[in-house]
Amino acid sequence: MEVKLRIRRFNPEKDQKPYWGEYTLTDVEPTDSVLELLNRVKWEQDGTLTLRRSCAHGVCGSDAMRINGRNRLACTTLLQAIDASKVIQIEPILGLKVIKDLVTDFEAFFEHYRSVMPYFVPATPVPSNGRERYQSQADRARFDDTTKCILCACCTTSCPSFWASGQYVGPAAIVNAHRFIFDSRDGATNQRLNILAEPDGVWRCRTIFNCTPACPREIEVTRAIGEVKLAIQQGAR
Amino acid sequence: MHIHQFDAVVVGAGGAGMMAALYASRGARTAVISKLYPTRSHTGTAQGGIGASLGNLEEDRWEWHAFDTVKGGDYLSDQNAAKVLAQEAIEAVIELEWMGLPFDRNDDGTISQRRFGGHTNNETKKPVRRACHSADRTGHMILQTLYQNCIKENVNFFDEFHAVDLIMNGDRPAGVVAVSIDTGELHIFHAKAITFATGGWGRMWSTTSNAHTLTGDGPAMFWRNGLPLQDMEFFQFHPTGLYPLGVLITEGVRGEGGVLINDRGERFMERYAPTIKDLASRDVVSRAIYLEVREKRGIKGKEYVYMDVRPETVNRYLAEAGESRRIDADYVRAKLPDIMDFCKIYAGVDPVESPIPIAPTAHYAMGGIPTNIHAQVIRDGKETVIPGLYAAGEVACVSVHGANRLGTNSLTDLIVFGRKAGQQMADYCRHADFVPLPDNPAGAIEAELERIRSSKGKQRPYDIRKKLRSEMMDKVGVFRQEDMMAEALETIRQLKEDYRNDLAVDDQGRRFNTDLLEAWELGCLLDIAEVTAACALERKESRGAHSREDYPKRDDVNYLAHTMVYPEGDGLRIAYDRPVDLSLGHEPKERVY
Numbered sequence: 079m080e081v082k083l084r085i086r087r088f089n090p091e092k093d094q095k096p097y098w099g100e101y102t103l104t105d106v107e108p109t110d111s112v113l114e115l116l117n118r119v120k121w122e123q124d125g126t127l128t129l130r131r132s133c134a135h136g137v138c139g140s141d142a143m144r145i146n147g148r149n150r151l152a153c154t155t156l157l158q159a160i161d162a163s164k165v166i167q168i169e170p171i172l173g174l175k176v177i178k179d180l181v182t183d184f185e186a187f188f189e190h191y192r193s194v195m196p197y198f199v200p201a202t203p204v205p206s207n208g209r210e211r212y213q214s215q216a217d218r219a220r221f222d223d224t225t226k227c228i229l230c231a232c233c234t235t236s237c238p239s240f241w242a243s244g245q246y247v248g249p250a251a252i253v254n255a256h257r258f259i260f261d262s263r264d265g266a267t268n269q270r271l272n273i274l275a276e277p278d279g280v281w282r283c284r285t286i287f288n289c290t291p292a293c294p295r296e297i298e299v300t301r302a303i304g305e306v307k308l309a310i311q312q313g314a315r
Numbered sequence: 316m317h318i319h320q321f322d323a324v325v326v327g328a329g330g331a332g333m334m335a336a337l338y339a340s341r342g343a344r345t346a347v348i349s350k351l352y353p354t355r356s357h358t359g360t361a362q363g364g365i366g367a368s369l370g371n372l373e374e375d376r377w378e379w380h381a382f383d384t385v386k387g388g389d390y391l392s393d394q395n396a397a398k399v400l401a402q403e404a405i406e407a408v409i410e411l412e413w414m415g416l417p418f419d420r421n422d423d424g425t426i427s428q429r430r431f432g433g434h435t436n437n438e439t440k441k442p443v444r445r446a447c448h449s450a451d452r453t454g455h456m457i458l459q460t461l462y463q464n465c466i467k468e469n470v471n472f473f474d475e476f477h478a479v480d481l482i483m484n485g486d487r488p489a490g491v492v493a494v495s496i497d498t499g500e501l502h503i504f505h506a507k508a509i510t511f512a513t514g515g516w517g518r519m520w521s522t523t524s525n526a527h528t529l530t531g532d533g534p535a536m537f538w539r540n541g542l543p544l545q546d547m548e549f550f551q552f553h554p555t556g557l558y559p560l561g562v563l564i565t566e567g568v569r570g571e572g573g574v575l576i577n578d579r580g581e582r583f584m585e586r587y588a589p590t591i592k593d594l595a596s597r598d599v600v601s602r603a604i605y606l607e608v609r610e611k612r613g614i615k616g617k618e619y620v621y622m623d624v625r626p627e628t629v630n631r632y633l634a635e636a637g638e639s640r641r642i643d644a645d646y647v648r649a650k651l652p653d654i655m656d657f658c659k660i661y662a663g664v665d666p667v668e669s670p671i672p673i674a675p676t677a678h679y680a681m682g683g684i685p686t687n688i689h690a691q692v693i694r695d696g697k698e699t700v701i702p703g704l705y706a707a708g709e710v711a712c713v714s715v716h717g718a719n720r721l722g723t724n725s726l727t728d729l730i731v732f733g734r735k736a737g738q739q740m741a742d743y744c745r746h747a748d749f750v751p752l753p754d755n756p757a758g759a760i761e762a763e764l765e766r767i768r769s770s771k772g773k774q775r776p777y778d779i780r781k782k783l784r785s786e787m788m789d790k791v792g793v794f795r796q797e798d799m800m801a802e803a804l805e806t807i808r809q810l811k812e813d814y815r816n817d818l819a820v821d822d823q824g825r826r827f828n829t830d831l832l833e834a835w836e837l838g839c840l841l842d843i844a845e846v847t848a849a850c851a852l853e854r855k856e857s858r859g860a861h862s863r864e865d866y867p868k869r870d871d872v873n874y875l876a877h878t879m880v881y882p883e884g885d886g887l888r889i890a891y892d893r894p895v896d897l898s899l900g901h902e903p904k905e906r907v908y
């Protein structure tokens with residue numbers, strides 16, 4: 079089949095402002111991913127088209143973009159899963175500065191991530207027998223959902239609160255804080271909750287719920303944020 | 316030109332690179348250069364597990380792990396290296412847990428372990444549970460945990476810096492040249508000690524489990540600086556890539572009880588590996604699938620077979636084997652959640668209801684930059700060390716994996732030898748001085764990048780790459796023979812000519828010029844494809860992943876040695892001058908599973 083792509087283009091060395099580029103591809107299969115189509119445009123028609131990609135199967139988090147108005151990973155979005163009958167519209171994710179075409183500046187995103195202590199702070203010294211710390215299956219399951227995050231920014235850049243203020247730490251950072259707050263082995267819960275109780279922390283979340291359907295890893299993002307809010311209200315664990 | 320000075324520089328931020336960086340940072344001013352944001356590295360895609368004989372569920376010993384590694388490697392593994400790997404695996408995995416890695420747990424709270432191909436109890440010969448895992452996202456958890464710890468310890472990252480050259484001053488390393496992808500500017504990193512941890516190069520073949528970015532930059536940079544590579548003909552085809560894309564479906568599926576089935580409904584591995592069947596080592600299983608397909612027993616006569624992990628199938632075979640364990644759909648979903656997703660997204664198949672279509676996929680480089688067990692790079696078969704230069708992870712050839720890597724041993728390798736590289740760098744920097752930068756250290760690479768940027772020939776990098784990849788797939792793949800490989804070599808040399816003289820690059824800009832960098836990566840693939848094909852042609856025996864139809868037997872008289880390949884003028888020289896270490900006393904035997 080034939081498909082048409084409408085891609086938001088911007089080259090900082092040439093363009094004053096972004097514009098739409100239109101491309102037609104033939105011999106497309108419904109099982110092709112949007113990433114394959116973008117690669118074909120780049121490889122067969124216009125090598126200047128710029129995007130990030132690596133793993134090509136939804137694990138590395140490189141290729142978050144807005145496809146027909148929704149944040150998705152290009153590599154896990156097959157044509158058969160979207161409306162490809164007219165044109166497929168592809169834009170960079172919103173709320174981060176565009177560097178070139180579909181590539182946005184992730185520095186601010188990672189800075190928010192780093193601000194929530196996204197690392198393990200052990201509650202107890204290492205076991206004296208030199209073996210692993212024990213954890214029950216139930217305790218391990220408690221934070222399983224938020225371990226899945228691949229830092230693609232689909233959630234954060236779908237959030238109107240983040241669009242309104244880039245100072246908001248955003249859903250992805252909260253998800254990564256949640257992963258440690260609810261890990262029974264961790265001892266820095268209070269510090270993280272204090273960070274997230276700040277004005278640019280969880281309370282900027284208005285429960286608009288865009289983030290959950292945006293997550294390509296099917297993390298229940300809004301629920302994780304809700305659990306952090308509750309933990310702050312209830313005081314320390 | 317920007318010049319930075321660090322005691323230690325690590326190129327690559329996958330599992331090996333970050334492990335090295337964590338350790339180096341404790342004793343030396345360290346920078347990590349990575350063309351990807353660290354968490355985008357391909358380590359994050361590793362699924363099934365990391366091997367260590369913790370013995371959490373049944374008896375296991377590091378000696379068995381070491382022997383399985385050597386046998387899996389078809390006796391080309393260095394036994395001193397296998398010993399280090401197997402012994403240190405235990406504390407390495409525990410260290411990951413201490414860093415916060417969320418492993419799956421057993422009922423008693425210890426780290427959960429599962430079966431994997433080629434891992435056995437050496438006494439009973441039965442499969443043993445050695446693969447420590449976190450669902451089917453073990454690599455993701457390792458990558459995240461290491462990145463988190465790097466943040467905690469304030470490691471310096473230069474993210475989206477693409478290394479394009481190693482700077483040598485005479486025979487000593489002095490630094491690295493990298494392009495800042497965002498600005499397009501060149502940066503020189505002047506360093507006392509350098510570790511390369513750039514990962515593999517599966518993109519050389521048309522069907523692969525590897526990321527677009529795995530293009531062999533590391534070995535190409537070494538090669539272009541006159542340094543040898545080792546065992547390049549040994550590249551693993553994983554038996555179970557999702558057909559037709561090649562996305563990996565972990566061996567953990569078979570570890571949980573999944574079986575391979577041909578068009579007649581037969582569990583054909585019973586014929587090829589009577590004892591451990593579907594859990595034989597990867598080279599054996601990949602060849603079996605090819606043979607089934609060749610005998611027209613592929614599904615519907617096509618080039619794939621089924622992997623069946625439907626609970627009724629698994630339970631039937633468990634019962635047949637006299638095992639008491641039974642599984643249900645929820646168990647499969649809990650243990651293999653990502654696999655469920657991949658199958659649904661890319662093949663429209665729900666594995667608890669229908670079998671998964673699979674075929675071999677290019678997966679793992681056993682060969683690479685020659686190192687010793689301290690992760691030091693060596694320059695010849697006499698173990699001559701290049702002071703200050705290290706390599707770890709998939710890019711390195713210690714060699715632990717020999718002619719065929721066992722599943723779960725790469726992640727172990729990253730942690731064990733990444734850590735060694737880091738420790739070594741920290742020690743080395745304490746007493747070593749900077750090797751001065753040579754004159755105009757980035758001159759040659761700058762000229763080469765300008766040539767590519769302004770090239771106005773007729774062939775798009777993509778066209779050349781596509782030809783290269785299908786040539787390698789058809790002629791230097793699972794089964795090999797003289798005339799085919801000779802043809803491939805000729806084609807590759809022609810493609811190299813085209814790359815030099817007739818390349819067409821569209822993007823002439825500076826900023827985020829991925830057209831340019833992809834073309835540069837293609838140059839790396841071409842260089843090391845030539846080396847790979849030449850080494851494969853020269854080794855006239857079958858061993859592990861290198862399987863020659865014209866020489867179907869292993870030949871220990873002539874080839875029980877590592878292939879060292881040296882650049883010479885415009886060509887290369889192959890010598891079998893690095894002996895295999897046999898210090899554990901495992902004499903080569905016929906491999907039966």
Ligand SMILES: Cc1cc2nc3c(=O)[nH]c(=O)nc-3n(C[C@H](O)[C@H](O)[C@H](O)COP(=O)(O)OP(=O)(O)OC[C@H]3O[C@@H](n4cnc5c(N)ncnc54)[C@H](O)[C@@H]3O)c2cc1C
Pocket residue numbers: 326327328329330331332348349350351352353356357358359360361362363364365366453454476477478479512513514515524525526532533563565678679707708709710722723724725726727729
């Ligand atoms: C799908 C899949 C599943 C796997 N499952 C398992 C498993 O279950 N168990 C197991 O043991 N092994 C598994 N493996 C193998 C294992 O994951 C890899 O061998 C291993 O992760 C490689 O790690 P690494 O650190 O060497 O390289 P990578 O993780 O690939 O990292 C390479 C790094 O180098 C950087 N880099 C590369 N070139 C340049 C350059 N020119 N300039 C700057 N930076 C550069 C990249 O940015 C990246 O950070 C699997 C592999 C795949 C593909």
Ligand code: FES
Pocket residue numbers: 130131132133134135136137138139140141151152153154
């Ligand atoms: S390319 Fe890795 S997530 Fe899409």
